[in-house]
Amino acid sequence: MIRDFIKSREAILVGALIALILLVEIRFSGFASPGNLASVFNDTSILIILALGQMLVILTRCIDLSLASNLALTGMVTAMINAAIPGLPVIALIALAIGLGTLMGMFNGILVWKLDIPPIVVTLGTLTIYRGLVFLISGGEWVNSHEMGEAYKALPRLDFLGLPVLSWIAIAVIAGFVILVNRSGLGRAFYAVGGNPHAAVYTGIDVGRTRFAAFTIAGGLAGLCGYLWVSRYAVAYVDVAGGFELDVVAACVIGGISIAGGLGTVTGAVLGALFLGAIKNALPVAGISPFWQLAISGAAIIIAVAFNAQSSRKQGRIILKSAEHPT
Amino acid sequence: MTLTRRFAIGLGLAASLMGTTAMAQDSVRIALVAKSLGNGFFEAAARGAEEAAEELGNTEIIYTGPTSTTAEGQIEVINSLIAQRVDAIAISANDPDAVVPALQKAMQRGITVISWDSGVAPEGREMHLAPSSDELIGRTIIKLAADHLPEGGEVAVLSATSTSTNQNTWIAEMEKVMDQYPDIEVVATVYGDDLADKSYREAQGLMQTYPDLDAIIAPTSVGIVAAAQAVQDASKVGQVNVTGLGLPSEMAGAIESGASKSFAIWNPVDLGYTTAMIAHALATDEATAEPGAEIDTGRMGSVTLDEDNQAAMSEPFTYDESNIDEFKSIF
Numbered sequence: 001m002i003r004d005f006i007k008s009r010e011a012i013l014v015g016a017l018i019a020l021i022l023l024v025e026i027r028f029s030g031f032a033s034p035g036n037l038a039s040v041f042n043d044t045s046i047l048i049i050l051a052l053g054q055m056l057v058i059l060t061r062c063i064d065l066s067l068a069s070n071l072a073l074t075g076m077v078t079a080m081i082n083a084a085i086p087g088l089p090v091i092a093l094i095a096l097a098i099g100l101g102t103l104m105g106m107f108n109g110i111l112v113w114k115l116d117i118p119p120i121v122v123t124l125g126t127l128t129i130y131r132g133l134v135f136l137i138s139g140g141e142w143v144n145s146h147e148m149g150e151a152y153k154a155l156p157r158l159d160f161l162g163l164p165v166l167s168w169i170a171i172a173v174i175a176g177f178v179i180l181v182n183r184s185g186l187g188r189a190f191y192a193v194g195g196n197p198h199a200a201v202y203t204g205i206d207v208g209r210t211r212f213a214a215f216t217i218a219g220g221l222a223g224l225c226g227y228l229w230v231s232r233y234a235v236a237y238v239d240v241a242g243g244f245e246l247d248v249v250a251a252c253v254i255g256g257i258s259i260a261g262g263l264g265t266v267t268g269a270v271l272g273a274l275f276l277g278a279i280k281n282a283l284p285v286a287g288i289s290p291f292w293q294l295a296i297s298g299a300a301i302i303i304a305v306a307f308n309a310q311s312s313r314k315q316g317r318i319i320l321k322s323a324e325h326p327t
Numbered sequence: 328m329t330l331t332r333r334f335a336i337g338l339g340l341a342a343s344l345m346g347t348t349a350m351a352q353d354s355v356r357i358a359l360v361a362k363s364l365g366n367g368f369f370e371a372a373a374r375g376a377e378e379a380a381e382e383l384g385n386t387e388i389i390y391t392g393p394t395s396t397t398a399e400g401q402i403e404v405i406n407s408l409i410a411q412r413v414d415a416i417a418i419s420a421n422d423p424d425a426v427v428p429a430l431q432k433a434m435q436r437g438i439t440v441i442s443w444d445s446g447v448a449p450e451g452r453e454m455h456l457a458p459s460s461d462e463l464i465g466r467t468i469i470k471l472a473a474d475h476l477p478e479g480g481e482v483a484v485l486s487a488t489s490t491s492t493n494q495n496t497w498i499a500e501m502e503k504v505m506d507q508y509p510d511i512e513v514v515a516t517v518y519g520d521d522l523a524d525k526s527y528r529e530a531q532g533l534m535q536t537y538p539d540l541d542a543i544i545a546p547t548s549v550g551i552v553a554a555a556q557a558v559q560d561a562s563k564v565g566q567v568n569v570t571g572l573g574l575p576s577e578m579a580g581a582i583e584s585g586a587s588k589s590f591a592i593w594n595p596v597d598l599g600y601t602t603a604m605i606a607h608a609l610a611t612d613e614a615t616a617e618p619g620a621e622i623d624t625g626r627m628g629s630v631t632l633d634e635d636n637q638a639a640m641s642e643p644f645t646y647d648e649s650n651i652d653e654f655k656s657i658f
Contacts, residue, residue, distance in 0.1 A: 028536065036535070043528065145556065145580030146655070157560065233523045234556050234580065237549075242522065280525075284517060284532025291489060 009256050009307070013271040017278060024282040031285060038163060044277025045170035046225045046232075050244075051251040051273040052177050052266065053218030058252055059190040060211045061197070061261030062112060062119035067222045068244035069130035070104045074226030076134050079143035079236035082152045090151050097227040098220050104130060105219015109212035119211075127245065134238050145234035156232050166228060173221065177266045190214060194261025250297075251276050254304035275300065354385050357606045358408045359599065360401060360418040361392030362445065367576075367658040368595045369419070372444070375599030382625055383607050389413060398425035405429040409436055415606040418452075419444035427451030439610040443602040446637070453609060453616035454632055456602055458593035460639035461493070464546070464572070465500020467591050467643050469508060471570040472542040475588050479510020480541030483533045485554050485571075487521040487547040497546050514540070519550045526553035530569075534561055545571035551590060555581030575646050575654035582651045594644035595658060601627045601640050 025032040050067055057064045074097045082093060104126070111122045145153065156166035181187040192200040193210045200207055230236045255272020257264030279300060283293045359376050361369035373390035380386040391408070393400020398421045406429060408416055416433055420426050420442055430440045430451040440447075443456040459467075472482045484501075486494045498516060505513065514537050519526025526549060534540055534557070543558070545551035551573040558567045559581075569587040581587040604624040608614040614622045618634045630638035646654060 030535065039531075043531075142577055144577045145552070146583060229524075233527055233553060235523055235552050235577070237523075239521075240523065244524075280528060281532070284529045285536050287536070 010265065010267050010271060012307070013255065013268070013275065017271065017275050020275070020278055020282065024278075024286050027287065028282075028285045031282065038167070040278055040281045041170075041274070042164050042167045043281055044273055045166045046228055047247060047251055047277055048170045048270055048273040049173050049221050049225055049228075050218075050248045051255065051269045052173060053221035054248045054252050055177075055255075055257050055264055055266070055269040056181075056190055056214040057119070057211075057218050058249075058257050058259060059194045059261055059264055060207075060214045061194045062211055062214065063123065063249065063259075064105075064108060064215060064218050065120065065123040065245050065249075066104070066108060066126040066130055067218060067248055068241040069127045069134070070101055070219055070222035071226040071229055071244070072134050072238070072240040072242075073104070073130045073137075074100045074223040075230035075240055076138055076143070076226075076236045076238075078152075078227050079148060079230050080137065082149055083143050083147040086149045090149075090155055093152065094224065094227050097223045099223070101223015101226060102216055102220035105216045105222065106212070108219065109215030112215065113208035113212040116208075131238075134240075138236075138238060140238060143230075143236040148231070148234060153231050153234050156228055166232060169224075169228065174266065174270055181266055186210070186213060191262050194263070196262070247276060250301050254301060256304075256307070272304070354387055355383075355415070355607055355610055356387045356389060356411075356413045357415045357417060357603055357610065358389040358391060358411075358413045359602065360404055360408070360416060361390070362419050362421050363396040363400075364392045364394055367656070371595035371657045372419075372599030372602070375596035375601075376603035377599075378596070379600045379603035379607070379625060383604070386603070386607055388603060393421075396421050398422035401426050402429045405433060409433050409438065412436070413438060415439035415441070415610040417441050417443055417602045417606045418447065420447045421445070423448045424451075439606060441602070441606055441609065441616070444598060449635060452636075454605070454636040454638065456598075456605060456630065457637060457639045458598050459641065459643050461496045462500050463639060463642045464497045465502075466504050467645075468497065468544050468546050468571055469501045469504060469511070471589055471591055471645065472544050472568065473508050473511055475568050475570075476511060476541055479508070479512075481512050481514045481537055481539055482542040482544055483514050483537065483540055484516040485526060485529055485533070485543050485545040485547075485550045486516060486518050487550060489518045491521075491547075494546060501544075519545075519547070519553060521547055521549045523549060523553045526550040527557045530554040530557035531561065534558070534563060534567060540567055542568045542570060545569065545573075547571070548573050548577060551587070552577050552581065555584070555586040558586045559584050572643065574658060575651055576656070576658060578646070579651050579655040582646070582648050589645050589647035591643035591645045593640070597627060597644065598640060600625070601630070605630070605638075 021032050030036060054064060054067060077100060078093045078097050108122055108126055111117050112119050156164060158165045160168055189205045189210045192205050193207050197207050229241060251273040252269055254275050255268035257269055279297055359373055376388045380388045391404055393404055401421055409432060416438055423446055427448050427450060430447060434440050440452050441454050442452045444458060446455040484498055486498060515533060517529040517533060519529045530543060530553060533543060543554045545554050551569060551571045555569040558564060558569055564585045570590050572592055573590045574592060578587060578590055601624045605622050608622050609616055614620060616636055618632055618636060620632045621629050623629050627641060632638050
């Protein structure tokens with residue numbers, strides 16, 4: 001029954017997404033063209049990847065606010081290394097970005113697991129620490145496009161079967177997540193830990209360890225996004241992705257990932273990110289006053305949360321089906 | 328660390344004191360105080376000041392500043408300059424008010440004090456030299472776009488935040504002179520909030536909404552870089568020219584790719600040169616800092632002081648492929 005509801009919830013999201021696209025199409029023809037939709041997807045790729053990472057963390061009843069800072073730091077590190085050692089192959093830099101991001105994720109995870117500090121406090125701290133490190137290593141200086149190697153900048157834009165590599169990376173991550181979440185023990189453990197931590201312990205799941213795994217995966221993805229972001233916009237500066245952590249959380253919330261943990265799907269997270277991405281891409285072309293844009297984005301989030309609250313009120317409380325409507 | 332730094336400052340002080348005794352008495356010594364040392368912008372300004380000193384003759388430039396951009400550091404530097412009894416202090420302040428007491432002390436000792444680049448409150452200086460004025464910037468940004476559009480066309484403005492005072496002033500000044508460009512139409516003003524991703528998306532949106540767009544004017548350093556990248560990614564290099572205010576080091580790639588034909592920012596070399604010229608004129612009493620005064624600034628022409636004893640140097644300097652290589656390593 002819960003499954004059915006989630007399904008219908010995703011149907012609502014798909015409907016909202018299509019309605020949004022059509023609405024913009026009325027104001028600005030060409031928005032719904034396949035080429036433009038592909039570019040919206042490409043633009044949203046980074047948000048999708050991060051939202052999936054965040055989803056795992058939220059599933060385990062935690063939250064990772066440091067993702068954008070992690071992204072900024074790895075992005076800056078790869079850009080600086082690329083500028084200093086132009087000969088280093090890009091694949092090595094990507095490996096380094098993922099490795100570094102993973103380490104930062106593990107650091108969050110360890111603090112949550114071993115020291116039992118509330119995740120919001122841990123990641124609020126590391127949000128500032130990682131962002132501070134960006135200042136520290138860069139000295140406030142930018143790494144500019146002419147200092148970056150051609151190969152470094154070219155990879156995400158490379159065309160493969162009609163889509164840029166950036167989009168393909170997002171698709172690969174989505175596919176990986178579908179398998180991880182639905183077909184692996186670890187994936188199911190995320191739901192178990194978030195759904196009911198005490199029950200999870202009795203089934204032999206180590207709650208702390210599972211949370212650690214969630215933070216680690218999210219960190220690694222943030223690291224990957226660090227490279228993708230910097231090479232896509234061809235500039236690395238201290239404020240890279242400033243405030244992006246909230247977009248990521250918003251994408252999850254819109255996608256129906258319950259902040260209370262244990263509830264949510266890969267499809268939901270992807271749709272939530274796409275919805276936010278579509279709004280971001282639609283507002284500039286729809287000719288809406290910039291003064292309205294923030295309010296519109298915010299309204300979308302509130303509406304989504306209202307839906308969530310509605311759903312959590314209904315489900316989960318019915319223990320005995322036959323007792324639901326006592327006769 | 329602090330100890331070694333103090334020691335180094337002490338050494339430097341001793342060295343310059345020894346220099347004083349060796350120097351002929353009538354030499355004019357001008358201290359150029361930067362926001363912090365090790366910043367390409369100020370190094371370039373110091374080079375301009377040296378150039379002015381050479382032209383003037385019998386003038387010594389003391390280029391100094393704190394190691395980090397703090398007002399405390401500058402106060403320390405000012406006090407040591409007072410002890411050295413320099414003839415003039417020209418400062419780009421880290422805080423308009425915090426340095427005032429130290430600078431007032433300097434003025435009491437007969438030292439000429441002016442501020443440049445980043446101003447000091449009026450009571451702490453004789454005059455302030457701004458790199459440019461709102462009016463000149465407004466005129467320049469539209470001229471940059473118009474110069475490459477002899478037959479007119481559509482241009483759009485990509486600003487920072489919708490509440491950014493200086494951006495709005497510049498855009499308003501630009502609109503005032505639009506009647507000089509009858510064939511050019513400003514089709515939209517959008518806001519990238521000085522975020523690379525939002526600016527990029529707004530630039531993309533502009534190109535989609537206005538397929539015949541000829542130029543994007545971004546009077547913000549984050550916006551101009553992001554817009555240039557968006558034009559490049561949309562394969563519209565040559566169709567859409569990105570221009571506005573940016574830094575040469577950040578814009579070198581965009582000039583190279585052709586996404587931007589030219590852009591502007593004040594030239595630090597000229598700024599240092601003009602500052603030294605004014606400081607020299609005031610210190611030698613060739614000119615007095617009073618409202619309406621006109622001070623000769625050598626190859627830069629002259630500046631006129633307004634009622635607040637402020638002056639604007641010139642229009643922002645234009646950078647294009649002919650000079651970008653020279654400046655991209657400077658700032």
